[in-house]
Amino acid sequence: MTDPAPQPLSRRGFLQAAAVGLAAVATGLAAFMAARFITPALPHAQLSDFTLDLPAAYPEGQSFVPTARIFIERRGNRFRCLSAECTHLGCIVAWNAPRREFDCPCHGSVFTADGAVLKGPAARPLPVLRLTRDAGGRLLVQRRTSVAPDQAWITI
Amino acid sequence: MNTITPTPDRPRSAYRNFYHHLHPLRIRRDSLRPAATFGLGLIAVSLVIIIVLTGLLLMFHYVPSTDPTAGAYASMQDLRWIVPFGRLVRAMHRWAAHFLVLVVVLHLASVFLRGAFQVPRRTNWLCGLGLLLLVLAESFTGYLLPWDQLAYWATVVASNIAGAVPLLGGWLRQVLLGGSDVSQVTLVRFYALHVFALPLLMFILLAIHLWRVRIDGGLAHRSENGVSVYPSPLGEGAAPAAGEGLRPRTPEPHPPTRLSEDSSLPTWPHLVLREAAIFLACLAVVAAAALFFDAPLGEPANPAHAPEPAKAAWYFLGLQELVSYDYGPLSRLHWPPWNSAGPVLGPEFWGGVLLPFLLFTALCAVPYLRAKPCGIGIYFALGRRWSCIIFLAALLTIAALTFVGYFLRGPNWILTWTW
Amino acid sequence: MNLDRLYSLVAALSLTVLAVLLAALWTESDQPWQWYQKEFAARTAADRPARLAAASTPMARRQLFDAIELADGRQPALREIAVPQLGEVSRCVTCHVAVTEPLVARAEFPFKKHPESYLDPRWHPVERYGCLICHGGEGRATDADAAHGLEVRGATPRRSGEYVQAACSRCHRERPIVAAPAWNLGRALVAENGCSGCHDLGPDLPGALTGPPLSGLGSKTTAAWLTEWLRDPAAVRPDTRMPRTPLAAEEIKSLVALLSNSRERQVDALGDEFTSLPVDFARRGRTLAQQDLACADCHDFPGLQRPGGYPIPGRRLALNLAGAGDKLTPAWIAALLDDPARRLPTAEMPRYGLAGDDRRALIAFLAGLRSSLKLPPPGRQPADPAMAPNDAELRKGRDVLARQGCPSCHITGDPTSSELRIGPSLATVGDLQPWQIDWGSATVSPGDRHLITYFLRKLQRPRQFHDDLGAVNPLRMPTFRFSGPQSRAVATYLLSRSVRTVPDEYLVPRSAGPTAFVSSVGESVPGRLAPLLSRYRCTACHALAGQGGAIAPALDGLGTKLRTDWLRDYLAAPSPIRPGIQVSMPRLFLAPAELDAIMVALNAVADPRVSADVPAISGSNAMATEAELGRKLFLTGVGSDGETVGVCAACHRHGSPGGAAGPDLTHAAARLQSEWVYAWLRLGHRLVPATRMPSFNLSDTEARRLAAFVFSDLPAKTPGQGGKP
């Protein structure tokens, strides 16, 4: 301010640039480190697979499993598993038994029992999740893997 | 100007406004000498900034709860083991806080020995003392937050010292603890104090403190001695331009005086570069210390078992020494003194309450003990010889007590010679 | 300082800050766990499809996905198993990447797979148990030393090998615990060495007197033997459980004086009768001991090998009888045989109804068992008033007795002796933090300062950790002669002594035994049975209503299980029922009247689940066809609906050839009641929880047909012959 404006590439100018530049780089690095610091280190700490009950524990029709946020549907000895998370913005859909459809309380999306969209705003169907059994015979659902609708049913 | 219209210059002027609250236009060459104050105040400010920034980061992870698996202790463990740079940030916060206590005490000593507490800086001396208290309170409240054994037991001890304050003690202790024991409630209270209440007070006081430095004519300088008119708050006597906003609240006794061209330098960039250098140096030292020395974390707090020995942070060990002495017949006195059924005034009162209180009162009284300023801005000025000697003696005593407490106390607070 | 230099200073300091930050960045990105994950992903990139197919548990699949993503170039990521119910977070799987990985066979740490059986999802799914409950350590840590609890104060150091079994008893309440052999052995050793005499070990092992009473020793043995014994018990009988107590010669002298001063008039009264018996008496006694009395099932004899090894590994049921003749006066042996409960209250020795020459022969045999110690034969030793020790001597003896804690294991019979435990409580010793251990003035390297080392060293040389006050207040723990594995087993048991608890849902119940129904037979029955059972010491080996020993099967429900006629014959002359059994039922030489009384009482001990109104099983022609269908089922295992239920003949035989894993059923009809067999086939484990036979969930028809087959070659059952009278 009080000093006369330095000539380009004068000694003073270089030193000034170096000081400001290095300080800026250091600040940048610090900011990067701070960003890493506040990023969760274990974002997927929860297991995405859930061991459920023995098949016998699920009655005919739809049952909601709160821990896994899924619906288990049973027809005789056949089982299928649908994610209960609305594909719009993640609310939990509710099973509307008389109308045989899933209703989302948040913005009114409606899905069929197979998960297909009947009414928006949701654009994608509810994912059908892979259902298997563990060594003890209990149902096992993998939240991370969805399967094609035609492979939805497993027979026990 | 009757309407405030945003102009393109407005941010700029806001910045300048801010700048000029803290900086004069010119500064004495003398004050730029490193030995003038050893830059201790600036170091303290730098450390405060580092503490605030790292503290903000820590708040992203810290959970003020006693839950062993998802609470404070677990978050300390996570900082240590899974959060990227968690160790670094935590240790920086911790070491900067330790340095700050040391630096503030040295700063106080420098101000005292230089006679800078005298008129017109009496207010700022008091303000500084307030900051000292806040720094200690911050350290104390922060110490509990990791919820490890040391934290827990240091707080138990300290809250019992607080309980020894006559009349108010019981209430004070309950308010601090939020009950009768150190518990989850205590943790939340300390957390609120540590991250909000105390910092808020500190910023207010710090702003006043720095602003007063400028109002009071910059650093104390030998040239003020014998002058009845003090330097202008605005340094080089220009009246503030309209809209630049610095309107001195206290126009008396500051008639404008000029700092001559050759005895002073423009603060930009001479002072600002030095400030930057000091900040960077502090940052480098704190970060390097944090890189090499991890902040300690003991076992999780266990109310059933006191560790041996239960030591507070080093800067409270002088105090802990004082409360561990036998005050002979004094500790058989009651409160109130005529009521022999009242509580006994034990060592925690004499050493933990009364002595520190007297010390602090004395520090507050210091600027008002002498009618006429003497030896302003001169280290160990002859006229203040005795007060300097007494001050140093007191400081050394505190240092010695701290040393004994830190190095020579073993299990059960027994004196040991470890080397 | 001019401006140029100021600018350079600021630039240089910026550079310094930058350097420090870069150093921090470098340390952060160079951690061992990242290396492990990359290495593992690289090693296993090849056989993805096979691995995907084999992964059956959530954890295994999770690992697999991670490994695949890693191999596909994702950055290594931290992993954890959170078990909120246990308040645990284990990040062990961050480095131990393959714990539940199905296809990793053999690899080095940390790529090793966890031994399968423990993590079997049926028993201990890793999501429910995590790692820490068994292995200790600091689950949140991600660097090896800290995670293994080696540097963090307050974390239990990691446990591996047999020490992991210290955790089993936190959930498992059954004893012994099936998959915890080291812990079981440790517990047995602690119990039989009488540790709980001196130390409180908590409710799992309440204090018990493990040694014989010390009163009347003057009538039982000789001063010479006692002196030899106290000097070093193991020198007299190498396999004794009595530890070597640190005693000075002086102390031994006063102890012997005190002990042999105590005499028992009842024993002395038996007199000289047995001192000189004909030699062939001893031979006859030997045969008796070997055959009818089954002494060798519990005792070791010189020159006699036990066929089966000990029922509890490494644990003998009773004394080694070598050298018994050196030690015991014949009069005392006689007194013992007459009333074992009185002479040896803590031993499981049954009472035999021996009389006359049989009794004398056995005594002659036992008194003839001499050792190489060349001690004077303990003939009849009259109380000699001239030899009686003076009061000062006796007082000294009493002092030593109390100080060394002899009353912890022995009833002293001395009213002045203290019965207080002289050792510190070990009820929560497993929770000791390394820094809480008192190593005395022993030098221990810092790396060794943990609990397991402490236990092992203490068990080896108990008195090595004395402090500066050692001379004034010496450590008194005697030396036990534990082998290496035994010490480790004891250490495992001690580690399990802890106040730590698990949520109730984790507790494995003590298997619901037959105690549940015995009360339904009426209060009077155990009441009537009790005196007989205690007279013959049946409950030393058998339990009834949950009370009694575990050496032989429980007696509950016998009345609805066994046929009275068979039981009567069996009690009169027992013969082994099951192949490979280790302790056989001894012949008790019951008097006929007593046998009758026992029969009546046992018959009344019924199990209500075995009901009398079962469809008739044998007799009619229709039953013969049923039996024939049962035979098919027995041999082929094909049930009534055509599905395979299980081939009985794989383990049993019934006339025809068959397996030998289960009892031979050829004569089962003579032994068992048909109602019981029917109930057994239907209920399986629900009737007898401890059985090794699988439950087949047979239908009513199947059970009836099989029962009919088992009873087929028997005449129709007439009422009163079998069932409840």
Ligand code: HEM
């Ligand atoms: C958080 C704690 C504190 C901070 C951040 C702080 C900061 C500062 C700064 C930056 C200055 C400018 C001069 C210099 O660089 O030395 C200053 C001056 C001053 N400080 Fe402090 N200070 C603190 C605590 C104290 C304390 C504890 C006292 C004494 C009780 C005190 C008394 C003064 C006085 C009287 C001045 C006037 C200027 C002079 O030295 O002549 N301050 N302070």
Ligand code: FES
């Ligand atoms: S979240 Fe379901 S409709 Fe919006």
